Amino acid sequence: MNKTTKIAVAIACLIVMILLPEYSASAQYIGNASPVGIPKFSLRDGSTQFAGKAFGIQWFHNRKLLIMPLHLLGPGAGYPVYILPQNVREEVKSLELFDLTAHTVVTTAGPALLRTGIPVEKARGDIGEDLMAFELPNNCALPLLPLAASLVPVGTKVWVLAKGQPAATAEADRFSGTVVRSIPTGVTIAMDRPLTALGCSGAPIVNAKNELVCMMVGKQDTQRTVIMGIPSTRIYAKLYRELDH
Numbered sequence: 001m002n003k004t005t006k007i008a009v010a011i012a013c014l015i016v017m018i019l020l021p022e023y024s025a026s027a028q029y030i031g032n033a034s035p036v037g038i039p040k041f042s043l044r045d046g047s048t049q050f051a052g053k054a055f056g057i058q059w060f061h062n063r064k065l066l067i068m069p070l071h072l073l074g075p076g077a078g079y080p081v082y083i084l085p086q087n088v089r090e091e092v093k094s095l096e097l098f099d100l101t102a103h104t105v106v107t108t109a110g111p112a113l114l115r116t117g118i119p120v121e122k123a124r125g126d127i128g129e130d131l132m133a134f135e136l137p138n139n140c141a142l143p144l145l146p147l148a149a150s151l152v153p154v155g156t157k158v159w160v161l162a163k164g165q166p167a168a169t170a171e172a173d174r175f176s177g178t179v180v181r182s183i184p185t186g187v188t189i190a191m192d193r194p195l196t197a198l199g200c201s202g203a204p205i206v207n208a209k210n211e212l213v214c215m216m217v218g219k220q221d222t223q224r225t226v227i228m229g230i231p232s233t234r235i236y237a238k239l240y241r242e243l244d245h
Contacts, residue, residue: 064140069132085118130217160197187213
């Protein structure tokens with residue numbers, strides 16, 4: 001990460017420290033319904049693409065946002081080419097979020113909101129730019145996750161909300177692990193057992209209060225026992241930088 005990027009991240013983290021606690025106090029905590037689903041992209045070329053996971057958060061002015069990694073529109077998730085972040089709005093004609101059985105549509109979302117980003121496969125030490133956001137309707141039924149107000153401490157017990165396929169129920173399974181590294185540009189988690197659910201990019205990772213501490217974007221070993229995610233503070237900082245608030 002170069003000097004300019006380090007300065008930008010430091011400034012963003014300062015903004016988060018000032019503003020995120022107030023935002024989190026008004027966020028909605030999840031109930032019994034699953035806050036995570038499977039996005040289906042309908043693209044301008046007529047193709048459709050199921051990829052990864054996505055979840056919703058509350059934003060300012062009663063806006064609701066659907067959050068997921070940018071790399072879901074790239075070769076790592078099955079799409080033949082990388083769609084550039086500035087082209088996502090034009091390339092994705094519609095987006096449906098299915099429940100974890102992949103049979104029922106929970107909500108629709110759109111348009112795409114972010115114009116910048118870097119897929120995790122192209123990141124160089126900073127995975128925090130691997131992010132997409134889509135507008136959710138005000139009346140959507142998807143439960144919303146509150147963002148943790150500070151960077152998750154090392155040693156924190158956390159849970160990946162995901163599910164293997166095929167799935168008989170829409171309730172998310174909780175895969176437990178412990179934070180072993182936590183810096184503003186990325187969080188690393190050692191899982192208590194292998195993360196057997198596949199296609200987990202975009203899965204929310206929560207603490208004991210069901211606050212989002214990070215979004216999963218990748219794994220560090222083939223056994224899927226060490227995973228990495230974008231911190232809640234970095235998600236907030238990027239959204240705050242690019243969206244109205």
